[in-house]
Amino acid sequence: MMNKLITLQSRPQGLPTDETFAVKEAPVRQPEENEVVVKSIYLSVDPYMRGRMSAAKSYVEPYRIGEVIEGGGVGEVVESRSEQFKPGDKVLGMLNWQLYSVHNGSQLRKVDDQVAPLSAYLGVIGMTGLTAYFGLMDIGRPKAGETVVVSGAAGAVGSIVGQIAKIQGARVVGIAGSEEKTKWLTEQLGFDAAINYKEEADLSAAVGQACPQGVDVYFDNVGGAVTDAVMNHLNDYARIPLCGSISAYNDASGKSDIGPRPYVKLIKTRSLMKGFVLGEYMDRLPEGAKALGQWLSEGKLRYEETIFEGFDRMPEAFMELFNGSNIGKMLVKVD
Structure with a gap:
């Protein structure tokens, strides 16, 4: 099974451009014990990613040239060697800018699209x-x-x-x-x-x-x-x-x-x-998730999403963040 992924081609000076990124193809690695293969459904683009494209010191390690862009996503398990997950499970994690990803089960969290739309797990309750x-x-x-x-x-x-x-x-x-x-x-x-x-x-x-x-x-x-x-x-x-x-x-x-x-x-x-x-709040995430989920269910929170269709539009969606064209959360729905 072939994968498609987007890597950092060069560190941008000013606004990122198409030349900042490179699209590559590679075989999907076979999962080992306790690992699963996840097919991406929605991938996130966020302003903080621009900081990681710079080599300057920050609170998180910068992206490395030639490596896949890291970022959050929701997807579906398509192959599993983990007792925690089965094919068809919907999961949240750092799926990165790629069509398929291989993860240890501890790196993922199950999500329920009957409770909220999958995209919401990257936005209002994510x-x-x-x-x-x-x-x-x-x-x-x-x-x-x-x-x-x-x-x-x-x-x-x-x-x-x-x-x-x-x-x-x-x-x-x-x-x-x-x-x-x-x-x-x-x-x-x-x-x-x-x-x-x-x-x-x-x-x-x-x-x-x-x-x-x-x-x-x-x-x-x-x-x-x-x-x-x-x-x-x-x-x-x-x-x-x-x-x-x-x-x-x-x-x-x-x-x-x-x-x-x-x-x-x-x-x-x-x-x-x-x-x-x-x-800084990792130990308190359940507190925040509970409050947000309750307010959402009570109709006290509303949200909007700007969704680009198609994996190849990841760089375009990211660059649009800095043009101010989006309302609410910016996402790419992987075709």
Whole structure:
């Protein structure tokens, strides 16, 4: 059985291009004892992958040139030498950018497509939903009546953050990059207000108008000029979970991430700014999964997905993340 996989061909300088990736074919390895062969159904593309394409030091090892791109996926077991799984089982794991993958049974988790669509296990009740949950609830700690601002609010993480904040009784303001996205946030997800940062000549003034009582929690997915604007409106003891900085991921010069220094504002307001990654919460994942699953079943969480059809479109889908074209979670449905 032949496999198709996508590898890192070169480290991008700035935005990735088609030349960043290479498509290869190779035989699927026969499973050994306690291993299974999984056929991919949905594969995830996520902004953090851009950081792993760089050789710079980070919280996770960079991708290696010539090796398959690592990432999450859901798939179906097609061959098993493990007592834990049988052919036909649906599983979640690091399936990577390939049609077929071979795994030890301990590397996979069974999922039930009768409980939720398979794609949801990569989004609202998967890594992105859990990232939203722990970043907001553990660092942001929103209280009823407080104002929560979310950048990248129409993305996979941001859209869930805002809804969880509403469940906690907060007033929620989302920042996104199109009128379509801001309408979706307010009309479909229940955000109290939304700002299209691309249409605001004075973004700080727009934040002030949308947040007349100031900002108590700022969930930051973007960084850059958007964060500079929000920082002007922090209340005393504000909390700032730092989830991402997508505005700077493709800046080869390193200059776009230099802006107003926030230190004085943080000191004057006694605010907390803390970076985090989901890996810090591995021992608490059941807590987050239980809460997200309950809210989803109760109709308190809604989600959207942008799905590209066909394995060969993995690089295209990934590059579209940085054009801001997606609403909600970006996925590729493997044909």
